[in-house]
Amino acid sequence: MPQLTLQADPNSKSLALSPQKSTSRASSSNTRAIHTSPRGGGGDIAKRKAAYTKKGDEPNLWELHHIQEDMAAINKKKHFKDGPDAKGESKGQPDRGTKREHSPEGGGVAGARETKRHKNAYEIKGKVATYEDAARTDEDPPLDQLTRLLENGQEDVPKGDCVVYWMRMEDMRIEDNTAFHRASERAQEFGVPLVVLFVLSPGDYKIHDRSTKRIDFMLRNLRYLKPRLHELDIPLHIVSYDRRLSIPKRLVNDVFPSLGAKHLFANIEYEVDELRRDIAVVKLGREKGMDVRCLHDRLIVPPGRIKSQAGKPMSVFSPWQRAWAKLLAAEPKLLNLSPSPKANLESVKKDERFAKLFDDEIPDSVEGFECAERKQIAEIFPEGTETAKELLRRFLHTKPRKTQFQIVSPLSEGAQESKKESRVSQYQTGRNLVDGDNSSRLSPYLASGVISGRMVLDEAKKYTGGKLESGRDTGVGMWVQEVSWRDFYNHVMSTWPRVSMGRPFLEKFADVQWEVNEEHLQAWKDGKTGYPIVDAAMRACKARGWMENRVRMVSASFLVKSLMLDWRLGEKYFMESFIDGDLAANNGGWQWTASTGTDPQPYFRIFNTLTQSEKCDPNGDYIRYWVPELKNLKGKAVHDPYHQMPSSEFKKLGYPAPIVDHKKSRERALFRYKNVGEKEDGS
Numbered sequence: 001m002p003q004l005t006l007q008a009d010p011n012s013k014s015l016a017l018s019p020q021k022s023t024s025r026a027s028s029s030n031t032r033a034i035h036t037s038p039r040g041g042g043g044d045i046a047k048r049k050a051a052y053t054k055k056g057d058e059p060n061l062w063e064l065h066h067i068q069e070d071m072a073a074i075n076k077k078k079h080f081k082d083g084p085d086a087k088g089e090s091k092g093q094p095d096r097g098t099k100r101e102h103s104p105e106g107g108g109v110a111g112a113r114e115t116k117r118h119k120n121a122y123e124i125k126g127k128v129a130t131y132e133d134a135a136r137t138d139e140d141p142p143l144d145q146l147t148r149l150l151e152n153g154q155e156d157v158p159k160g161d162c163v164v165y166w167m168r169m170e171d172m173r174i175e176d177n178t179a180f181h182r183a184s185e186r187a188q189e190f191g192v193p194l195v196v197l198f199v200l201s202p203g204d205y206k207i208h209d210r211s212t213k214r215i216d217f218m219l220r221n222l223r224y225l226k227p228r229l230h231e232l233d234i235p236l237h238i239v240s241y242d243r244r245l246s247i248p249k250r251l252v253n254d255v256f257p258s259l260g261a262k263h264l265f266a267n268i269e270y271e272v273d274e275l276r277r278d279i280a281v282v283k284l285g286r287e288k289g290m291d292v293r294c295l296h297d298r299l300i301v302p303p304g305r306i307k308s309q310a311g312k313p314m315s316v317f318s319p320w321q322r323a324w325a326k327l328l329a330a331e332p333k334l335l336n337l338s339p340s341p342k343a344n345l346e347s348v349k350k351d352e353r354f355a356k357l358f359d360d361e362i363p364d365s366v367e368g369f370e371c372a373e374r375k376q377i378a379e380i381f382p383e384g385t386e387t388a389k390e391l392l393r394r395f396l397h398t399k400p401r402k403t404q405f406q407i408v409s410p411l412s413e414g415a416q417e418s419k420k421e422s423r424v425s426q427y428q429t430g431r432n433l434v435d436g437d438n439s440s441r442l443s444p445y446l447a448s449g450v451i452s453g454r455m456v457l458d459e460a461k462k463y464t465g466g467k468l469e470s471g472r473d474t475g476v477g478m479w480v481q482e483v484s485w486r487d488f489y490n491h492v493m494s495t496w497p498r499v500s501m502g503r504p505f506l507e508k509f510a511d512v513q514w515e516v517n518e519e520h521l522q523a524w525k526d527g528k529t530g531y532p533i534v535d536a537a538m539r540a541c542k543a544r545g546w547m548e549n550r551v552r553m554v555s556a557s558f559l560v561k562s563l564m565l566d567w568r569l570g571e572k573y574f575m576e577s578f579i580d581g582d583l584a585a586n587n588g589g590w591q592w593t594a595s596t597g598t599d600p601q602p603y604f605r606i607f608n609t610l611t612q613s614e615k616c617d618p619n620g621d622y623i624r625y626w627v628p629e630l631k632n633l634k635g636k637a638v639h640d641p642y643h644q645m646p647s648s649e650f651k652k653l654g655y656p657a658p659i660v661d662h663k664k665s666r667e668r669a670l671f672r673y674k675n676v677g678e679k680e681d682g683s
């Protein structure tokens with residue numbers, strides 16, 4: 001199979017125009033705006049404009065959009081100077097009126113407060129948006145901008161020679177796919193072929209910290225889809241652009257005209273960069289007389305639908321979740337599945353322009369994202385919607401299996417059918433255990449859209465005789481609640497995009513003082529902290545690209561509260577490692593853990609790693625499997641060998657001693673959260 005190499009993109013000079021390097025953090029966020037200076041200045045913008053003019057480049061709307069946005073920000077400087085009203089808001093429901101508050105929560109504004117400012121590890125690498133940049137983005141979130149743009153649709157667009165559905169790496173399925181279905185309807189109405197477009201964008205993958213496992217999973221799913229699309233005589237057209245900012249222009253100027261396409265359909269991705277890209281596509285497309293439709297599909301309830309009684313967005317999960325369940329009861333059509341797309345006429349192959357697309361090759365790998373463990377990962381997470389459906393079926397109808405946390409196929413034989421003792425029926429307790437397949441393992445499939453949230457809840461509904469349960473008193477109800485967390489964190493990210501720009505939701509914690517300790521960071525990544533449950537989880541993460549929820553929380557908490565390392569370092573590492581890496585969920589999980597997020601774990605509640613270990617892995621099987629140095633230990637010693645064994649015996653294990661003392665590190669964390677901006681030694 002061919003290997004994808006990065007293509008130079010002559011049309012994308014716009015990248016060179018920005019003097020600020022975009023960063024992986026920016027990725028999901030604000031590529032040009034992320035820098036360490038606390039006050040982004042107009043000088044940068046003037047330079048960028050000058051560079052833009054000097055190069056005599058054709059207008060690139062996306063870049064212009066960024067520049068205009070910055071200009072607008074300067075004009076609004078007065079507005080920002082005073083900082084947000086620290087008292088004005090009730091918890092989690094900032095004003096979303098015409099003049100939005102930019103600090104979601106009272107309690108201090110990073111950068112505005114005079115604190116002893118120590119550079120944090122992450123900031124040194126230039127990964128965190130300034131308070132102002134984030135505030136500006138929150139004030140008029142890109143999703144709102146896109147929505148406004150789409151409200152004034154393009155009228156009377158000629159039908160063109162085909163309709164294009166642009167499949168993204170988050171909606172890789174044929175069934176229940178809103179944009180695919182609507183594109184198919186339009187193609188049928190016009191009597192023209194439907195083409196599926198997939199854009200490979202290594203530049204995006206780099207900047208967005210994509211893992212090799214996730215990119216490989218994406219390619220495997222493309223390979224799964226291609227023959228299924230061909231059965232419908234629908235070609236899968238693959239293009240590749242390394243320079244992500246050039247994508248709108250390349251598609252609108254080159255790809256769509258070459259296909260004679262006037263109508264484009266896509267599902268919305270809620271990350272800031274992706275929204276900005278789509279805004280540019282809509283604008284550029286309209287300039288060329290195209291009709292571009294961006295549709296809600298990813299979530300069960302589209303962002304913005306759930307508001308408090310006062311009409312404000314909600315940031316506390318429990319009331320939000322109740323409103324979510326109430327809305328689904330009132331509008332069950334939100335759960336309706338879209339019909340699958342119809343086949344093209346076979347004559348599509350008579351037109352040379354479309355015929356050749358059937359030969360488009362899916363690369364074996366993307367340069368820079370070769371997955372060394374591909375075979376193993378493909379065994380643990382086989383691709384395809386049919387697999388996802390079978391995993392869901394097994395979760396609902398078969399018993400948990402103790403060996404399923406290992407490197408084994410989830411489709412292996414031996415799963416015993418049982419409704420009464422099925423995994424979902426035991427989910428209330430099972431979800432906190434790591435020594436078996438107690439949860440669904442569907443996160444990679446949901447993150448890549450191989451199966452939809454609606455499809456998943458449709459089965460949950462069937463399981464309970466047609467009524468969707470979402471209360472905590474049954475296993476299935478509790479599981480549905482977990483699925484709603486996915487919606488919730490996407491709502492949060494769409495409403496307060498600041499969270500995806502390296503900013504804490506609670507700005508009052510922006511200046512918590514982190515340690516800068518590369519050795520500790522590396523020990524955490526390598527699973528060599530001397531805390532067995534953390535080490536087991538981190539080694540499992542490396543081997544499988546996946547972790548059970550409980551150990552995601554434990555290992556994240558260990559990084560933040562025990563090692564006192566910046567949560568953004570952990571967030572980035574998880575994204576770079578996970579096959580299910582998803583910005584909204586990952587950021588939500590990290591900000592919860594770091595006590596900086598919406599509805600977070602209070603900062604004074606610090607996980608005791610040892611207690612957590614004994615609860616989530618009661619027999620120590622998970623630890624023994626993933627940390628072979630401890631495989632022969634009996635009883636409780638496996639959770640805490642350093643303290644439970646004579647030192648001479650411990651030394652023989654070849655396993656590290658704990659790199660921090662739990663009690664001392666706990667006190668340190670409490671001090672630093674309580675006294676933001678300070679270190680306990682006054683340094």
Ligand SMILES: Cc1cc2nc3c(=O)[nH]c(=O)nc-3n(C[C@H](O)[C@H](O)[C@H](O)COP(=O)(O)OP(=O)(O)OC[C@H]3O[C@@H](n4cnc5c(N)ncnc54)[C@H](O)[C@@H]3O)c2cc1C
Pocket residue numbers: 431439440441442443444446447482483484485486487489547548549550552553556574578580581582583585586587588589590593
């Ligand atoms: C620090 C941290 C980082 C995380 N990073 C990610 C990530 O990158 N991608 C990701 O999909 N999940 C992430 N999660 C959430 C959660 O850990 C995983 O979704 C879950 O472990 C996946 O296992 P499962 O599919 O068996 O889940 P199940 O328990 O079977 O739940 C079903 C589905 O609900 C959704 N879900 C469950 N819990 C959450 C949650 N807390 N937040 C959002 N969605 C949820 C997932 O799509 C999941 O597949 C993170 C959690 C933490 C604490």
